[in-house]
Amino acid sequence: MAELSTVQPPESVFDGVVVPAAVETVARGRPLRPVWQNALGGLTYEISDVNARFFVKFAPSDSGLPLRQEAERLAWASEYTPVPRVVGTGEDESGFWMISEALPGRSAVDAIWRKNPEKAVKAIAYGLRQLHEALPVDGCPFDWGVEHRLAISPRDLSEADEIHRDIPIDVAWARATDPPPVDRLVVCHGDACSPNTLLDDDGEWSGHVDMAALGTADRWADLAVASWALNWNYGDGWEPLFFATYGIESDPGRIAYYRLLWDLGP
Structure with a gap:
């Protein structure tokens, strides 16, 4: 470099x-x-x-x-x-x-894919699974686990999603400091929101961008946020397709935990 x-x-x-x-x-x-x-x-x-x-x-x-x-x-x-x-x-x-x-492809929230959300959702889920399978945990020098994130969290919900915004911060922090057991440790993207997946002209996954938070963590740290972001970008109802394409059953407890941790930042 x-x-x-x-x-x-x-x-x-x-x-x-x-x-x-x-x-x-x-x-x-x-x-x-x-x-x-x-x-x-x-x-x-x-x-x-x-x-x-x-x-x-x-x-x-x-x-x-x-x-x-x-x-x-x-x-x-x-x-x-x-x-x-x-x-x-x-x-x-x-x-x-x-x-x-530059990588080939367009953001999954490009206008062409907003008009065809099924393709975009499948590509996002498939691409995230490929990322989790490809990046070696043992060789990763970066951490995005719960302890690391809690240590640098601003403990602020003022700009959180409405489902978290009114939770007293002491209550939210108590929940955040009681994480669920790790399901599977992978190297996470760290910001797996829809815009950070690229699709080629056929609607196939072609890569990922914006990876400043990449690091080892439970795969649900990515899955919870990636599935949540579908609602923001394509409307409600796409989470079942996302989880089916990734190849995993939805886990409401881990989803709730990692969405709260996301909103607590960073």
Whole structure:
């Protein structure tokens, strides 16, 4: 993974968003398209080349975004499963950036798949099963288990789903600190929400993105959130198909626990 250190041009504005000077430098005059801006100021751009496409993610220095953490996890996971291959990283006083090769496919929440949710749900479940089967637990240097997550939790439900928002925090914390036994330890995605699965033009799973939280945990840590996110993106009623495609029976107790842990953050 190359560390990029460059003399940067002034910032410019593109489609109403200020393009960081570091991103301009990485683009080197190639076509640049803004793709995403999150609530913490993180930016993602697509760079088009003659022979390839790349994405550059930029995390401002004061954002707290775990972009360096994501680069480390992608570099490890790319040996085993389809994820973006990191080709460069860099850092200066303005922030940290990561350049990765584009994977084939579109997000599972692209308009074409919102119109065909059955295909999307099957691909999400199949892809998550493939991820869990492919990534080696014994060789994984990253942790996303309950103890780790509780240790860094902000213990805040103010932005939680409505099913958790009114639970007194001491009650929620008591539940969170009494986890169910581990069903099966796997390397989890860590943010298995629908947008982070990619589908090819035939609706087949083609890879995963946004893996800053990847680490070993009970597979239900992923399954509970991935199935929950279907409701947000495609409407109610898709969870049975998800679990059937993954090949597992729904487990209401573990689902409830890991959804609460998710809302307690991070």
